[in-house]
Amino acid sequence: xxxxxxxxxxxxxxxxxxxxxxxxxxxxxxxxxxxxxxxxxxxxxxxxxxxxxxxxxxxxxxxxxxxxxxxxxxxxxxxxxxxxxxxxxxxxxxxxxxxxxxxxxxxxxxxxxxxxxxxxxxxxxxxxxxxxxxxxxxxxxxxxxxxxxxxxxxxxxxxxxxxxxxxxxxxxxxxxxxxxxxxxxxxxxxxxxxxxxxxxxxxxxxxxxxxxxxxxxxxxxxxxxxxxxxxxxxxxxxxxxxxxxxxxxxxxxxxxxxxxxxxxxxxxxxxxxxxxxxxxxxxxxxxxxxxxxxxxxxxxxxxxxxxxxxxxxxxxxxxxxxxxxxxxxxxxxxxxxxxxxxxxxxxxxxxxxxxxxxxxxxxxxxxxxxxxxxxxxxxxxxxxxxxxxxxxxxxxxxxxxxxxxxxxxxxxxxxxxxxxxxxxxxxx
Numbered sequence: 490x491x492x493x494x495x496x497x498x499x500x501x502x503x504x505x506x507x508x509x510x511x512x513x514x515x516x517x518x519x520x521x522x523x524x525x526x527x528x529x530x531x532x533x534x535x536x537x538x539x540x541x542x543x544x545x546x547x548x549x550x551x552x553x554x555x556x557x558x559x560x561x562x563x564x565x566x567x568x569x570x571x572x573x574x575x576x577x578x579x580x581x582x583x584x585x586x587x588x589x590x591x592x593x594x595x596x597x598x599x600x601x602x603x604x605x606x607x608x609x610x611x612x613x614x615x616x617x618x619x620x621x622x623x624x625x626x627x628x629x630x631x632x633x634x635x636x637x638x639x640x641x642x643x644x645x646x647x648x649x650x651x652x653x654x655x656x657x658x659x660x661x662x663x664x665x666x667x668x669x670x671x672x673x674x675x676x677x678x679x680x681x682x683x684x685x686x687x688x689x690x691x692x693x694x695x696x697x698x699x700x701x702x703x704x705x706x707x708x709x710x711x712x713x714x715x716x717x718x719x720x721x722x723x724x725x726x727x728x729x730x731x732x733x734x735x736x737x738x739x740x741x742x743x744x745x746x747x748x749x750x751x752x753x754x755x756x757x758x759x760x761x762x763x764x765x766x767x768x769x770x771x772x773x774x775x776x777x778x779x780x781x782x783x784x785x786x787x788x789x790x791x792x793x794x795x796x797x798x799x800x801x802x803x804x805x806x807x808x809x810x811x812x813x814x815x816x817x818x819x820x821x822x823x824x825x826x827x828x829x830x831x832x833x834x835x836x837x838x839x840x841x842x843x844x845x846x847x848x849x850x851x852x853x854x855x856x857x858x859x860x861x862x863x864x865x866x867x868x869x870x871x872x873x874x875x876x877x878x879x880x881x882x883x884x885x886x887x888x889x890x891x892x893x894x895x896x897x898x899x900x901x902x903x904x905x906x907x908x909x910x911x912x913x914x915x916x917x
Contacts, residue, residue, distance in 0.1 A: 490593070494585040497592045498572060501609040519608050519638045525598040528615050530643050532623060533759050535752060536674050538630035538637070539650030540667070541799045542684065542745045545737055545776055546650055547629050549749035553770030554625055555580045557762040562618030564639070565629040566607065569777055569906040576614045578621045591616040607631050611638040625760055635673020645759070646752045647674040647701075648682045650745060652689060653798035668692035675701040680755040682710075684748035710751040712743050719743055721750045729764065735771045738780040739806045746771060778905045780806050783912075786892040788813065791908065792899045795826050800834035803899060807838055813895040817886040821845040821879050821904035824853040831900070832858070833865040839897075841872035841889075845882040847903050855882075879907035 491497045535550060537543045544565060551563045560579055568574040573582035591613035595604075604612070611631075618626050628639045634649070649671045652664055661667055668689025675681035681701040683692060688705060696703035704710060710723045720730040729750065735742045753762050780803065783789040788810075794803045807816070818839040822828050842862060844855035855875040862873065876882035879898070886896050898908045 490596075492589070494572065494588055497589055500596075501592070501604070501606050504604060504606075504609065515636055516638070516641050518602050518604060519612065520641045522595065522599045522602050522604065522612055523615075523641050525600070526594065526612065526616060528612070528619065528642075531619075533625045533646075533756055534642055534644045535625070535627045535646045535648065535756075536630060536639060536642070536644040537627065537648045537650065538634040538671050538674050539648070539684070540653040540671075540796065541794075541802070542650035542741060543629050543648075545742060545745040545774075545779055546648060546684070546749050547627050548737070548774045548776045549735070549746050549770065550627050550752065551577070551580060552774045553749065553753065553762060553766050554627075554760065556769045556773070557760070557766035559624040559760060560621065562614075562621065562623035562626040563629075564611065564614040564618075564627070566610070566631050567902050569902060569909060572610075575610065576617050578618065578623065583617055583621075587617050587620070588613065591620070605638075608638040615642065630671075630674060633667075633670040633673070635670045637674075640674055644674065644676060644679070646680050646682070646755055647676060648684070648748055648752055649674070649688075649692065650684045650748065651741075651798060652685045652692070653796055665689045665691045669695055672696060675699060675703070677701060680704060680752070682706075682748050682751055682755075684744050686744075704751060704755075706744060706748060706751075710747060710754075712747040714743070721747055723751060723754060727754055729767065733768065733772050736774050737776055738782060739802060740809070741802045777909070778902065782810075787887070787890040787894040787896055789912075790895065790897045790899075791905045792897070793902050793905050794899050795822060795831065795901050797827055797830040797834055800831045800899070803897075804834050804838055807835075807895075807897070810895070814891055814893040815840040816895045816897060817841045817843065817890055819843045819845065819879065819882045819886050819896065819898045819904070819908065820858055820900040821847045821855070821882070821907075822853050822858060822900040823847060823851045823903075824857075825851060826853075826901075828853065828858055829861040829864055832862050836865060839871065841874070841886070843874050843876060843882040843886045845876045845879045845904065847879075847901060849903075852903070879904045880911040883908045883911060 491500045554561045563577045595612045669691040672692040672695040677699045684706045735746045778793045781791040844858040
């Protein structure tokens with residue numbers, strides 16, 4: 490039997506033939522183990538899905554509810570530096586001992602059931618929250634929604650953020666097909682929120698067919714304002730004005746914050762939240778790797794954007810930062826992402842590209858990224874370099890960057906995580 494967290498993680502990777510990177514959609518195996526564990530929904534549950542924006546929305550909900558005095562369990566994925574980041578209680582990643590104990594309970598309960606890395610971790614996270622006697626649980630969907638392991642739990646509130654083309658091999662090649670999969674987390678008779686300003690008709694129709702209480706941004710709730718202050722509203726007449734901008738950077742963050750506030754309003758009978766908790770929560774929320782701007786010169790921007798929609802938002806956010814002498818881009822992506830369209834979203838933004846290989850069976854080679862760039866870059870010969878690791882690519886970009894320049898690191902959680910580790914090592 491494994492003893493340490495690292496031993497457990499290696500063990501659960503080996504259980505399923507697809508390993509951590511693998512995906513096997515379906516709920517029956519997870520549901521059987523959930524029943525064997527005796528897991529029950531005894532406190533309010535919020536599930537959050539979507540292509541982009543779900544991590545930020547979870548972070549807002551978590552911080553506001555913590556500030557309101559609730560013991561919050563939050564489950565997200567993937568992590569950047571440590572697995573513990575995925576499972577948090579009261580805003581703090583749980584320690585190794587809590588995870589090891591939960592993994593052992595799942596292992597004892599699963600019998601001969603084959604569980605993927607994500608499925609095993611999802612069941613273990615719930616066990617941690619139950620042991621911690623959480624007041625509310627916020628769960629981030631891993632992939633899609635309808636057949637994602639998180640969907641075995643019954644939510645009081647379900648949120649879908651933005652919907653874009655990603656994981657098309659699993660969810661379908663169109664927004665309509667993907668929207669249907671995302672809508673699978675909605676429940677009959679319960680509030681279902683969508684923060685996409687142009688929701689796929691398939692999502693709307695599914696919500697209607699199951700009689701979910703669908704609430705759309707721009708119709709049933711929304712926001713207005715600018716970078717200095719903003720206001721939130723609902724069709725029912727709620728107004729929360731004079732709000733400071735969220736601490737997370739980027740134009741899209743008002744939409745993420747608005748859907749979080751709309752969900753909390755729908756839960757106010759079970760989980761009342763005052764304005765002080767909302768104001769503090771919005772300005773205290775932190776989420777590494779989401780348009781994260783590091784102090785110092787040259788300016789370093791870290792963003793896990795890995796699909797065209799997220800890269801387009803990143804490009805807009807870069808425009809809002811002001812003037813820099815040069816922008817150098819460190820990019821590494823996974824092979825199953827639309828690299829050409831993602832890079833196209835940043836067309837004309839970079840004075841030089843430092844492409845990196847990424848490891849593992851899903852990792853893409855740096856040469857493939859350069860080929861994609863040359864397909865879409867308007868300038869004939871932008872400066873490009875190829876590197877074997879994100880650390881080497883970042884070091885090369887840093888070496889040539891002036892103090893008035895900007896370095897962007899993006900394309901994958903793996904790319905950002907490697908650079909974060911590299912920077913932490915330099916600090917020691």
